[in-house]
Amino acid sequence: MTPKWLLGPPIITNDNNVTGFxxxxxxxxxxxxxxxxxxxxxxxxSFYGLATDSTVYPTPWKAAMFFLSLSAAIQFSTVLAGVxxxxxxxxxxxxxxxxxxxxxxxxxxxxxxGLLLYPWGWGAQRVKRLCGENSEPYIPGDCSLGxxxxxxxxxxxxxxxxxxxSKSADKAANSDxxxxxxxxxxxxxxxx
Numbered sequence: 694m695t696p697k698w699l700l701g702p703p704i705i706t707n708d709n710n711v712t713g714f715x716x717x718x719x720x721x722x723x724x725x726x727x728x729x730x731x732x733x734x735x736x737x738x739s740f741y742g743l744a745t746d747s748t749v750y751p752t753p754w755k756a757a758m759f760f761l762s763l764s765a766a767i768q769f770s771t772v773l774a775g776v777x778x779x780x781x782x783x784x785x786x787x788x789x790x791x792x793x794x795x796x797x798x799x800x801x802x803x804x805x806x807g808l809l810l811y812p813w814g815w816g817a818q819r820v821k822r823l824c825g826e827n828s829e830p831y832i833p834g835d836c837s838l839g840x841x842x843x844x845x846x847x848x849x850x851x852x853x854x855x856x857x858x859s860k861s862a863d864k865a866a867n868s869d870x871x872x873x874x875x876x877x878x879x880x881x882x883x884x885x
Contacts, residue, residue, distance in 0.1 A: 696720035696735060697839035698811070701823040718839060719823055721758050721811060722750065753814035753830075761807035761845070767800030768852060794859025797852055804849035811842070 701717040718725045725735040743755050771793040814820065816830045828834030 695841045696723045696725045697841040699815070699820065699824070699833060699842070700837045700839045702825075702835050717823055719820065720839075720841060721754055721761070724819075724823075748818060751814035751817035751819065753810045754817075757807040757810035757814070759807075760803045760810065764800045764804035764807060764849070764852070767796055767803065771797050771800070790859055790862050794856045794862075797856035797859065801849055801852035801856060804845075804852060808842075808846055808849060 696718045698720045699718065701719070704715045704717065706713040706715070723735065723737045743759065745755075747755075774789055774793040774796070777789065812831045812833075814830070815824070815828050815833055820828050820836070821834070824834035824836035826834070828836065
């Protein structure tokens with residue numbers, strides 16, 4: 694996981710007529726700051742995971758990390774279900790494809806919840822040190838949004854797209870054309 698979720702104001706240094714430029718950042722469980730001369734230090738601040746003190750690792754970020762991780766685990770399970778769909782086509786009289794699509798929707802909801810919880814932590818002291826005293830939940834103060842937040846939001850949107858596409862994939866897999874080829878004894882059927 695990258696710390697490029699929230700970008701602080703740029704820091705410009707001038708050491709011996711050499712101008713340096715650094716942007717401190719904070720992510721969902723790690724941060725990058727400038728330490729001493731020319732040493733950028735990136736590290737995790739969740740030393741004890743979810744048990745880390747809330748002044749170090751804000752509680753909304755712990756919850757966001759939990760729900761985003763749960764979303765990723767659910768997506769992994771749908772990939773496994775897709776592989777198993779080659780061998781097993783239905784579970785409890787429901788198509789594996791339609792079950793995977795419903796499961797993806799659930800994972801997408803957890804992803805949205807994680808994305809909504811992350812800005813809630815912007816009022817924490819850790820963020821106020823980086824973004825100024827004007828930062829509050831859902832107001833980043835002097836900071837700007839980093840690319841990692843947008844990539845995560847795009848990924849969650851793609852989860853919902855995959856879930857919507859599973860309905861048409863299920864319909865195609867259960868068509869009469871496929872059933873006819875299965876009755877002929879074919880194992881691998883490609884739809885065109």
